[in-house]
Amino acid sequence: MSDLFRLDGKVALVIGGAGGIGSALALGMAENGAKVVVATMHSMESLNKFAEEITAKTGMESMAHQVDVTSEASMAGLVKDVLARFGAIDILVNAFGLNMKRPALEYPMDDWEKIFAVNVKGVMIACKHVANAMRENKKGSIINLSSVRGIRGYGGGNSAYCGTKGAVEMITKTLAIELAPFNIRVNALGPALIITQGTIHIQQSPELADKYKALIPLGRLGLPEDLVGPAVYLASDASGFHTGQTLFIDGGATAS
Numbered sequence: 001m002s003d004l005f006r007l008d009g010k011v012a013l014v015i016g017g018a019g020g021i022g023s024a025l026a027l028g029m030a031e032n033g034a035k036v037v038v039a040t041m042h043s044m045e046s047l048n049k050f051a052e053e054i055t056a057k058t059g060m061e062s063m064a065h066q067v068d069v070t071s072e073a074s075m076a077g078l079v080k081d082v083l084a085r086f087g088a089i090d091i092l093v094n095a096f097g098l099n100m101k102r103p104a105l106e107y108p109m110d111d112w113e114k115i116f117a118v119n120v121k122g123v124m125i126a127c128k129h130v131a132n133a134m135r136e137n138k139k140g141s142i143i144n145l146s147s148v149r150g151i152r153g154y155g156g157g158n159s160a161y162c163g164t165k166g167a168v169e170m171i172t173k174t175l176a177i178e179l180a181p182f183n184i185r186v187n188a189l190g191p192a193l194i195i196t197q198g199t200i201h202i203q204q205s206p207e208l209a210d211k212y213k214a215l216i217p218l219g220r221l222g223l224p225e226d227l228v229g230p231a232v233y234l235a236s237d238a239s240g241f242h243t244g245q246t247l248f249i250d251g252g253a254t255a256s
């Protein structure tokens with residue numbers, strides 16, 4: 001039973017793997033037996049250091065690679081290098097993303113396009129290129145990062161962000177159907193607010209923290225580690241009949 005959730009022998013590519021959520025997921029994949037590739041736009045120096053940390057903590061092989069998810073050429077280069085090093089990609093975690101909060105009535109369309117380029121086009125480019133590699137092996141698990149903002153509207157300048165996450169919801173469902181014949185499963189995690197570098201100011205302000213906690217039945221803010229178990233489940237054979245779904249990791253926020 002316990003082996004059901006192990007990732008031994010699998011290769012996990014975590015894009016956005018140096019981000020707040022992505023770094024926890026990359027480490028979590030390695031802790032559960034996967035070889036891990038961390039990729040972001042970060043400088044190679046800091047990425048290599050993080051990959052070395054993963055290996056030091058878990059004993060699992062890890063490699064770093066720079067990628068810009070908005071570029072097909074860059075993604076093709078990443079996939080080629082991972083296949084050359086590890087021979088396969090079994091798990092893809094799309095843990096990258098961008099938000100720029102702007103009032104809807106003044107939304108600069110350049111910013112809108114940047115968010116959609118990373119959060120929507122980037123997800124499709126990553127899924128397309130990695131799924132082509134997974135297809136060769138007739139198996140794979142893709143995990144996208146959606147959000148409770150993909151199914152619930154939210155003010156405060158989030159029109160572009162919520163729009164992109166709604167798109168991720170439907171891309172996830174549609175690819176699940178289209179890739180099922182190749183035994184490639186496509187799911188998403190839908191977190192509520194998770195405390196990372198970009199959201200730490202909320203935890204640090206008692207007033208803001210209380211406002212967010214009031215939306216969460218479990219009464220606390222989420223942590224990147226809260227996503228590790230669900231991600232390992234979706235990556236592992238334990239979820240073999242699970243595709244086209246979003247697991248909302250939200251302390252009950254979307255239960256009502």
Ligand SMILES: NC(=O)c1ccc[n+]([C@@H]2O[C@H](COP(=O)([O-])OP(=O)(O)OC[C@H]3O[C@@H](n4cnc5c(N)ncnc54)[C@H](OP(=O)(O)O)[C@@H]3O)[C@@H](O)[C@H]2O)c1
Nearest residue numbers: 016019020021040041042068069096097145147191193194
């Ligand atoms: N934190 C939350 O409260 C929360 C809640 C719900 C959903 N999410 C979603 O979870 C995902 C991760 O969020 P996070 O909080 O961990 O964000 P984060 O700490 O800002 O990390 C985002 C990551 O995306 C990478 N990235 C951005 N643009 C890229 C590009 N063009 N090519 C490759 N990588 C790129 C960044 O790389 P660089 O650092 O190198 O730029 C970084 O590693 C996002 O999809 C986000 O929308 C987050």
